[in-house]
Every structure is written in structure tokens, then in C-alpha cells.
Amino acid sequence: MTPVDNLSTADSILIEAQNINHRFADNLVLQNISLQILPKQIVTLIGPNGAGKSTLLKILLGLIKPSEGKIRRAENLRIGFMPQKIQVDPTLPMSVKRFLQLGLNRHHPTNHKAALAKGRKPLFKRLVERLFFRARYDNTLINKTIEELDIGHLLNQPIQKVSGGEMQRILLARALIRQPDLLVLDEPVQGVDLQGQTEIYQYINKIRHEYGCGILMVSHDLHIVMSHTDQVLCLNQHLCCTGHPQSVSQSPEFQALFGEMADEIAIYEHHHDHSQCQHTHGEHHQESANEEKLTLNNHKEVK
Numbered sequence: 623m624t625p626v627d628n629l630s631t632a633d634s635i636l637i638e639a640q641n642i643n644h645r646f647a648d649n650l651v652l653q654n655i656s657l658q659i660l661p662k663q664i665v666t667l668i669g670p671n672g673a674g675k676s677t678l679l680k681i682l683l684g685l686i687k688p689s690e691g692k693i694r695r696a697e698n699l700r701i702g703f704m705p706q707k708i709q710v711d712p713t714l715p716m717s718v719k720r721f722l723q724l725g726l727n728r729h730h731p732t733n734h735k736a737a738l739a740k741g742r743k744p745l746f747k748r749l750v751e752r753l754f755f756r757a758r759y760d761n762t763l764i765n766k767t768i769e770e771l772d773i774g775h776l777l778n779q780p781i782q783k784v785s786g787g788e789m790q791r792i793l794l795a796r797a798l799i800r801q802p803d804l805l806v807l808d809e810p811v812q813g814v815d816l817q818g819q820t821e822i823y824q825y826i827n828k829i830r831h832e833y834g835c836g837i838l839m840v841s842h843d844l845h846i847v848m849s850h851t852d853q854v855l856c857l858n859q860h861l862c863c864t865g866h867p868q869s870v871s872q873s874p875e876f877q878a879l880f881g882e883m884a885d886e887i888a889i890y891e892h893h894h895d896h897s898q899c900q901h902t903h904g905e906h907h908q909e910s911a912n913e914e915k916l917t918l919n920n921h922k923e924v925k
């Protein structure tokens with residue numbers, strides 16, 4: 623069995639993990655993890671230090687092969703990844719603009735392995751695709767992203783000289799201009815001041831509708847994130863509780879993990895029995911995804 627499979631487009635699932643276990647030597651760091659991410663859904667991964675969050679992201683991104691279990695992805699799924707931080711050689715001459723452009727061609731859909739695997743296409747079809755895909759990376763979208771994230775004035779600066787908060791916005795822009803189907807954000811507001819954090823989370827919430835992508839993010843800023851999240855996955859090697867923020871924030875597992883912080887987060891009014899909410903693996907509150915049917919294909923054809 624191969625660990626990575628393609629999902630059929632009829633599934634409407636961007637990515638799916640099935641029964642993932644992962645060990646580093648004898649250390650079992652992930653145990654029986656199953657999850658799904660749908661278009662326009664925001665899924666937030668929380669958990670204490672060492673819970674396995676980064677490892678799970680790397681497995682979903684295809685950077686680590688899980689010891690056991692299976693990852694399934696939508697065909698030709700494009701993932702935009704915003705890492706926690708990046709190290710750029712201080713002696714390397716590189717402007718912010720150049721940094722944003724790096725690797726754009728590598729992400730070009732015509733270079734995708736799956737596309738290549740289909741074999742050579744007739745010249746006419748290749749020409750049409752070229753025109754189409756060139757248009758997809760048109761400057762309008764790139765300029766819009768740059769403007770919305772307020773990084774236009776930084777474009778000619780050396781990337782090494784920008785502040786922590788500016789770097790977060792640049793990394794988010796870099797992930798977005800690839801027009802991802804799935805955006806993966808590893809602690810997106812690290813080093814950003816409080817006002818900036820709220821703005822970035824509001825922007826992330828907007829992104830899912832404008833870009834039509836699903837979003838998976840690791841975050842410790844639970845009180846801000848919760849209001850924009852469809853589903854919370856609370857990880858501590860295994861998924862100790864999952865579900866809508868309302869349920870998770872008051873579940874005993876969550877309270878045990880986050881202690882006093884959990885009370886601050888439990889900002890939601892709700893009136894149902896929590897014994898029903900525990901260990902709800904695979905439970906998905908996907909109002910937005912259900913309300914607005916997958917527009918990904920339309921989205922791809924614009925521009």
C-alpha cells in the first residue's frame with residue numbers, strides 16, 4: 623500500500639490522513655491520527671510543546687513519510703506553506719520581491735508530477751494550458767496580495783532586514799501567490815504584535831472565501847483563533863478531542879491540557895451534553911464548506 627493516494631474530485635476533500643502513526647526511532651510521537659480538510663474549512667491544530675504538531679504538518683506536506691497509515695490528497699492539490707520561520711543566509715543578496723518569486727515556476731501546475739505522468743499532450747493543448755496557467759499567475763492577484771498584506775514598501779529591501787512581523791506577512795503572501803488549494807500555516811503570528819495578530823487572523827478568515835482554499839494552521843493564540851475556526855484538533859500525540867471550538871474548549875481533555883488558559887478560551891455559550899463531544903474523531907463542522915459548494919475549479923479558471 624502506498625502511503626500517498628489521490629482522492630477523486632468527487633470526494634471534495636482536499637487532504638485526508640488515515641490512521642497515522644509515526645515514530646522517531648522508538649519514540650511514538652503520533653498515534654492513530656485521522657483527519658480531513660475540506661475546501662474553505664479552517665482547521666486549527668493545537669497542543670502542548672512536543673505534542674507532534676510540526677511532525678503531523680510535515681507528514682501532511684509530504685516531507686516525512688509516516689511510519690504507518692495513509693495520506694490521500696485531491697488530485698493536483700497545491701499546498702501553500704507558511705513555515706514558523708525561515709533562515710536566510712545573511713550574506714545572500716536577495717530582495718523581498720525576489721524572495722516572493724522564488725520557486726514560483728516549480729509550483730507551476732504544468733510541472734506537477736501528476737501532470738507529467740499523464741504523458742506528452744498534443745501541441746495545441748499544451749499551448750492553451752500554457753496561456754491559461756501563465757494567466758493564473760497574473761500580476762493582478764500578486765499585487766492584490768501584496769497590497770492587502772501591506773508589504774509593497776518592502777519589495778526592494780533585503781529580506782534579511784525586515785522585522786519579525788513584516789516577515790510573517792511576507793511568508794503569508796509567498797504562500798498565497800501560489801494560489802493554493804490548501805494553505806498550511808505553522809504559527810502564523812509569531813513575532814507579530816497584538817493588533818497585527820488580529821488583523822492577520824481576520825485576513826486568514828477572508829482568504830478562505832476569496833481564494834476558496836482550505837486552511838490548516840497550528841496556533842497557540844487560541845482565544846483569537848477560536849472565533850474563526852470551524853474545527854479544532856487538540857493533539858497530544860493522539861487526538862485527544864476534536865470538533866467545533868465550542869465543544870472542544872469545554873471538553874475535559876482540553877481543560878486538562880490547557881489548564882487555566884482553557885477557561886479564558888471557553889468564551890462560547892453552549893447548551894449540550896459534553897460527554898457526547900469527547901473523542902469525536904472525524905467530526906466536521908463544515909458550515910462554510912457545505913453552504914458554499916466547492917468553487918475551486920471556477921476559482922482556478924479566473925484571471
Ligand SMILES: Nc1ncnc2c1ncn2[C@@H]1O[C@H](COP(=O)(O)OP(=O)(O)OP(=O)(O)O)[C@@H](O)[C@H]1O
Nearest residue numbers: 646647649651669670671672673674675676677678
Ligand atoms: N527529526 C526528529 N528526530 C527525532 N525526534 C524528533 C524529530 N522531530 C521531532 N522529534 C520529537 O517528536 C516529538 C514531537 O515534536 P514536534 O516538533 O512535532 O512537536 P510540536 O507539537 O510541534 O512542538 P512545539 O509546540 O514545541 O513546536 C518531540 O518529542 C520531538 O523531540
